[in-house]
Amino acid sequence: MTKPKQVTIVEVAEAAGVSIATVSNVLNRGGIRSSKETIRKVELAAEQLGYRRNTMAAGLSRSKTYEIGLIIPALTSYYGQLAEHLQIEAHNAGYHLSVFSSGGFDPDIERRHLEVLLQRRVDGLICHGLAMGFETTRSIVNSGTPLVLINGWNWPEDIATGAVNLGFAGACRESVKLLAERGCGAICYIGSKRSKVIDEQRLLGFHAGIAQYGSGLKHEIVDAIGLDAEAYLKDLVQRHDRPVGIVAFDDYVALRILSAANKLHIDMPNRLKLIGINNEYMAKESYPGISSWDIPYNDQSQMAVAKLLHKLGHQAESGEEREIEVPLTFIERETTKSYESE
Amino acid sequence: MTKPKQVTIVEVAEAAGVSIATVSNVLNRGGIRSSKETIRKVELAAEQLGYRRNTMAAGLSRSKTYEIGLIIPALTSYYGQLAEHLQIEAHNAGYHLSVFSSGGFDPDIERRHLEVLLQRRVDGLICHGLAMGFETTRSIVNSGTPLVLINGWNWPEDIATGAVNLGFAGACRESVKLLAERGCGAICYIGSKRSKVIDEQRLLGFHAGIAQYGSGLKHEIVDAIGLDAEAYLKDLVQRHDRPVGIVAFDDYVALRILSAANKLHIDMPNRLKLIGINNEYMAKESYPGISSWDIPYNDQSQMAVAKLLHKLGHQAESGEEREIEVPLTFIERETTKSYESE
DNA sequence: CTGTTAGCGCTTTCAG
DNA sequence: CTGAAAGCGCTAACAG
Numbered sequence: 001m002t003k004p005k006q007v008t009i010v011e012v013a014e015a016a017g018v019s020i021a022t023v024s025n026v027l028n029r030g031g032i033r034s035s036k037e038t039i040r041k042v043e044l045a046a047e048q049l050g051y052r053r054n055t056m057a058a059g060l061s062r063s064k065t066y067e068i069g070l071i072i073p074a075l076t077s078y079y080g081q082l083a084e085h086l087q088i089e090a091h092n093a094g095y096h097l098s099v100f101s102s103g104g105f106d107p108d109i110e111r112r113h114l115e116v117l118l119q120r121r122v123d124g125l126i127c128h129g130l131a132m133g134f135e136t137t138r139s140i141v142n143s144g145t146p147l148v149l150i151n152g153w154n155w156p157e158d159i160a161t162g163a164v165n166l167g168f169a170g171a172c173r174e175s176v177k178l179l180a181e182r183g184c185g186a187i188c189y190i191g192s193k194r195s196k197v198i199d200e201q202r203l204l205g206f207h208a209g210i211a212q213y214g215s216g217l218k219h220e221i222v223d224a225i226g227l228d229a230e231a232y233l234k235d236l237v238q239r240h241d242r243p244v245g246i247v248a249f250d251d252y253v254a255l256r257i258l259s260a261a262n263k264l265h266i267d268m269p270n271r272l273k274l275i276g277i278n279n280e281y282m283a284k285e286s287y288p289g290i291s292s293w294d295i296p297y298n299d300q301s302q303m304a305v306a307k308l309l310h311k312l313g314h315q316a317e318s319g320e321e322r323e324i325e326v327p328l329t330f331i332e333r334e335t336t337k338s339y340e341s342e
Numbered sequence: 343m344t345k346p347k348q349v350t351i352v353e354v355a356e357a358a359g360v361s362i363a364t365v366s367n368v369l370n371r372g373g374i375r376s377s378k379e380t381i382r383k384v385e386l387a388a389e390q391l392g393y394r395r396n397t398m399a400a401g402l403s404r405s406k407t408y409e410i411g412l413i414i415p416a417l418t419s420y421y422g423q424l425a426e427h428l429q430i431e432a433h434n435a436g437y438h439l440s441v442f443s444s445g446g447f448d449p450d451i452e453r454r455h456l457e458v459l460l461q462r463r464v465d466g467l468i469c470h471g472l473a474m475g476f477e478t479t480r481s482i483v484n485s486g487t488p489l490v491l492i493n494g495w496n497w498p499e500d501i502a503t504g505a506v507n508l509g510f511a512g513a514c515r516e517s518v519k520l521l522a523e524r525g526c527g528a529i530c531y532i533g534s535k536r537s538k539v540i541d542e543q544r545l546l547g548f549h550a551g552i553a554q555y556g557s558g559l560k561h562e563i564v565d566a567i568g569l570d571a572e573a574y575l576k577d578l579v580q581r582h583d584r585p586v587g588i589v590a591f592d593d594y595v596a597l598r599i600l601s602a603a604n605k606l607h608i609d610m611p612n613r614l615k616l617i618g619i620n621n622e623y624m625a626k627e628s629y630p631g632i633s634s635w636d637i638p639y640n641d642q643s644q645m646a647v648a649k650l651l652h653k654l655g656h657q658a659e660s661g662e663e664r665e666i667e668v669p670l671t672f673i674e675r676e677t678t679k680s681y682e683s684e
Numbered sequence: 685c686t687g688t689t690a691g692c693g694c695t696t697t698c699a700g
Numbered sequence: 701c702t703g704a705a706a707g708c709g710c711t712a713a714c715a716g
Binding site for chain 1: 395401425438442463601
């Protein structure tokens with residue numbers, strides 16, 4: 001069980017009867033500029049010996065790792081999905097993505113992972129805004145490692161790094177619009193202070209929506225943490241005659257609301273209309289189905305990777321603007337509309 | 343924006359007026375056997391220059407990476423959680439964990455990630471049974487890299503590698519028992535063929551339960567994929583006078599069932615009793631709450647890492663048995679029991 | 685087309 | 701306690 005000495009190009013070279021340089025050329029540079037015969041010999045030898053390139057040696061020698069690091073606040077739901085997509089995009093670009101979770105916004109863990117990544121000399125970094133403190137980020141930027149942020153809004157100029165953000169504000173604004181149009185007399189945003197910057201974006205959009213479409217409408221803002229959904233909802237509905245609209249922080253919060261509503265036998269969508277965000281499984285499979293905003297994982301991932309590649313000098317497009325925004329798309333379900341046929 | 347040449351021990355050595363060997367000793371070997379004065383000088387120089395150790399060089403030189411690779415089928419729900427916990431355990435042991443998702447059971451991606459990890463010369467590997475084919479696994483074992491499996495049951499002797507498995511079978515058996523005791527006249531398992539080996543385990547337990555506690559009980563087995571939950575449920579309930587019990591593959595499937603039941607106004611838990619697995623958010627927050635089996639992430643992670651360390655020669659305990667099993671714990675909610683007080 | 689050789693940055697004997 | 705020197709495995713000129 002002791003790790004048998006791994007085979008190196010030296011051994012392959014010997015077996016194939018060529019020099020190590022030739023082996024390197026054949027195996028790791030696409031066999032260009034080598035005779036067919038040599039290529040064959042080398043590949044055969046490598047195959048038989050079970051050669052496997054040592055990334056550390058290669059990286060050290062070229063001072064380029066083809067690795068890009070990802071730091072996200074968690075590995076669940078949205079973040080997990082995102083990581084998955086990014087992994088694919090990175091691969092398509094010839095890089096490979098190492099994923100690290102900062103374990104729910106823990107700045108120490110964040111620092112630690114970052115340090116590991118930097119010590120690894122990753123070529124670039126993709127980080128979620130939530131997982132990054134300003135200080136940490138500044139130190140990356142100073143280290144010279146290219147960085148693109150995901151969901152990082154309005155970062156200080158001196159550490160501006162390019163970001164691709166989700167259009168949460170827009171989604172919330174449109175949610176308000178829709179709820180207003182559907183006849184809600186009061187609209188309420190249930191946020192989550194825990195995800196500060198993201199909550200701010202939602203709130204921004206919510207307020208914009210109220211300002212634009214909600215004249216004469218009552219509105220209020222509460223936080224999901226520690227909220228007694230049942231009590232709140234009961235009270236909310238009692239206080240208003242017309243239908244009530246709720247914009248939930250995400251589908252998790254929305255599910256809590258929906259369950260409370262079910263328990264109280266509140267008529268959805270006639271008495272209460274509910275919109276979540278993220279379009280997760282539970283939104284689709286709960287009863288009634290929760291209207292929600294779908295996340296364009298593909299677009300966001302593609303853009304993030306493209307932007308990073310650009311910084312890495314790959315001369316791709318889409319590297320100009322500092323922040324770019326990706327819009328969500330609304331998926332309507334029974335919490336906002338009664339289905340006739342469908 | 344071009345990557346400024348990173349500082350190396352050579353520069354630190356110069357700045358501190360000592361040799362690179364000394365720098366290495368101080369910085370990366372805990373400053374043992376060095377005079378206080380030297381230590382101070384070196385640390386100061388390193389600090390000022392912003393020295394950051396190059397992992398590749400270090401790893402290459404010691405042929406030891408302190409990295410362990412993780413391959414899981416996805417980054418969502420259970421898998422994401424698991425990864426998160428493993429990351430912590432690994433860290434506590436002085437290792438760092440690189441996470442890779444094989445993008446939903448895709449054998450090509452699996453192979454690719456594996457190759458990357460092996461080329462990185464990770465010290466060890468933790469893989470989820472679902473994400474691994476036998477062939478792939480055999481090649482790891484042959485490569486000499488220690489491997490511990492998570493949820494890998496009954497692997498062929500020649501690639502037996504040690505596994506820490508969740509007690510799904512036990513959970514399902516006990517679910518049947520509970521449903522039988524609670525007066526169900528028919529018990530039904532709704533599986534998911536997509537997760538083959540896991541489904542098998544559940545089924546194993548289900549059958550054991552039926553054999554042991556379900557004499558005279560009707561039982562049936564269906565698959566969640568493509569299932570019309572509403573139609574199925576309607577029919578199921580009509581066919582039986584006594585309460586019907588359902589053991590769902592996981593909480594995702596359970597949620598679908600629950601939604602269908604709500605839609606059909608089936609009385610839970612009196613007419614229908616439902617048990618999920620994984621104890622995810624939706625089980626806790628749906629209405630009625632779904633009884634489910636909680637996963638001991640901590641235990642499983644600890645054991646997996648401990649087992650791997652053992653193989654790495656860390657001489658820890660718990661490395662003897664080839665497969666070890668971690669039991670789940672039942673969390674009862676309203677889908678199986680009416681609450682009076684809570 | 686192929687081989688020689690000088691590193692990449694760090695660890696690790698082994699002398700001093 | 702400190703330093704000189706020999707690698708770790710691979711890449712990248714540069715000659716042949």
